[in-house]
Amino acid sequence: MGSSTDCGRHRFFTWNEVQKHCTRSDRWLVINRKVYDISEFSKKHPGGARVIGHYAGQDATDPFTAFHIDKTLVNKYLNSLLIGELAPDQPSLESWKSKEVTEDFRELRATLERTDLLQPNKLFFAGLLAHILLLEAAAWLNLWYFGASLFPFLISSLLLSTVQAQSGWLQHDFGHLSVFSKSKWNHLVHKFIIGHLKGAPASWWNHLHFQHHAKPNCYRKDPDINMHPIFFVLGTKLPIEVGKQKKKFMPYQYQHKYFFLIGPPALLPLYFQWYIFYFAVTRKQWADLAWMVSFYIRIGLTYIPLLGIRGLLAMFFLVRFVESNWFVWVTQMNHIPMTIDHDQNEEWLTMQLHATCNVHQSFFNDWFTGHLNFQIEHHLFPTMPRHNYHKVAPLVRSLCAKHGLEYQSKALLTAFADIVHTGSCRNSKWGNEMSHSIPNAIRN
Known part of the structure; x- marks a missing residue:
């Protein structure tokens, strides 16, 4: 079973042969x-x-x-890379259970493509951008009118922290090609939001984030759980494994116990703040660097006349501190308490369910998390516009119930508590709740 066969010009391969070609050069x-x-x-x-x-x-x-919204364009690249196909006697997946799950999931995907659930409401995203710009204008007007005393300073810092957090959620939408039908328009607006409104490179976000989506919570494949050197790998299982190998360097076997004390406040102001420049320069991403510089020029011209250089620096790092806590608690509440392990080569639906969990829907939760409270749906359909997650969620729950797969949803504070207590979403003693309401059709 380990060799390929030829049928005229067409080559047939077994899984054994395909699996041998998994090195960096092959x-x-x-x-x-x-x-x-x-x-x-x-x-x-x-x-x-x-x-x-x-x-x-x-x-x-x-x-x-x-990941791809223009399959026709991508297939042009694929055609030149085609070398054959699986032999007729080879399964598409390793087990019949995986086959049944995958077939039903792909049928669900096809159903969504026939409806408007993958189509964005551009007014929704325009409204998000407008509210971000209004908050930023309010932060400046507050200082201009009331002066730079402590209370107005703190109010403007809070407003700008909200701007940065909400801009982070909005750039995420464009980065996932969720707004426009053409990739180039999504990429252009993505560069504007993450570069000019936030001061970070789009190429850096793409490099990290798509790896996370491709293999969430997989050791050495998902960069979100590999934060070397302080956090070599997150979770409760692998830190102990690697900690035993590296005791003399860092106490990795205990890092899951102190992550919530160091990770949320330090990630953006102490690590990402310098690393994004390092990334852009070393990878020669000059266009991204120009967008980033435009952010710092704009902030300097806007706030130095009101606060002076020292006051601007104080406000900038306060904003980054608040934003960092906001960003890390929200993005990690759906992942860290879940299974973190070596790549198990699971099929798409099961892998995403093992690595992600949801937080209950409410107007505040949707806004506060940028709809990342629907992390399961986002991971299954990353190009879906976020305003449709709540519509497809009942269908995903129904599919999970059919195949006995656990669909986890919990309260926001419970999700935060699970980070602190590093409990599994599956066995959380903090009261995870699952919704069992399965409607029969998509609700408009």
Whole structure:
């Protein structure tokens, strides 16, 4: 079963042979049973070599479908990489259970594509941008009118922290190609929001975030759980494993116990703040660097006349501190309490359910988290506009119930508590709740 066969010009491969091609210099993957050699292409892959390389030797059908909005364009690249397909006697997936789950999930995906649930409401996103710009204007007007005394200073800092957090959620939408039908328009607005409104490079976000989505909570594949050197790997299982190997350097076996004390307040102001410049310069992302510089020029021209240089620096790092806590608690509440392990090569639906959980819907939760309280739906359908997550969630719950897969949803404070107590979402003693209401059709 480990060798390929030829049928005229067409080559047939077994899974045993495909799985051998999973090194940095030799990479094959499977999409819709067709086998592609991406060894050279991965170096030129627009999403980066790592995100596509994480599926070397594996089936990449569902992530390929999830990440690309223009399949016709992408297929032009794929055609030149095609080397054959799986032999007729080879299964598409390893087990019948995975096959049944995957077939039903793909049917759900096809249903969504036939409806308007993958189509964005552009007025919704325009409203989000407008409220961000209004908050930023209010922060400046507050200082201009009331002066730079302590109370107005703190009010403006809080307003600007909200601007930064909400801009972070909005750039996330454009980065996932969720707003426009053309990728280039999403990319352009993404650069404006993350670069000019936040001062970070779009290329850096793409490099990290798509790896996270491709293999969430997978050791050495998801950069969100690999924060070396302070946090070598997050979770409750692997820190103990690597801690025993590196006791003399850092107490990694205990890091899951102190992450919430160091990670949320320090990630943005002490780590990302300098690393984003390092990333842009070392990778020669000059356009991104120009967008970033425009942010700092704008902030300087706007606030130095009101606060002076020292006052601006104090406010800037206070804003980054508040934003960092906001960002880390929200983004990690859905992932850290879940399974973090080596890549188990699970099918798409099961992998995302093991790595993500939801937080109950409310107007505040939706706004506060940028709709990342629907983390399961976001991971399953990353290009779906966020205002539709609540519509597809009942269908996902129904699919999970059919196959006995656990769909986790909890209260916001419970989600925060699970980070502190590092309990599993599956066995949380802090009162996880699951909704069992399964409607029969999509609600408009």
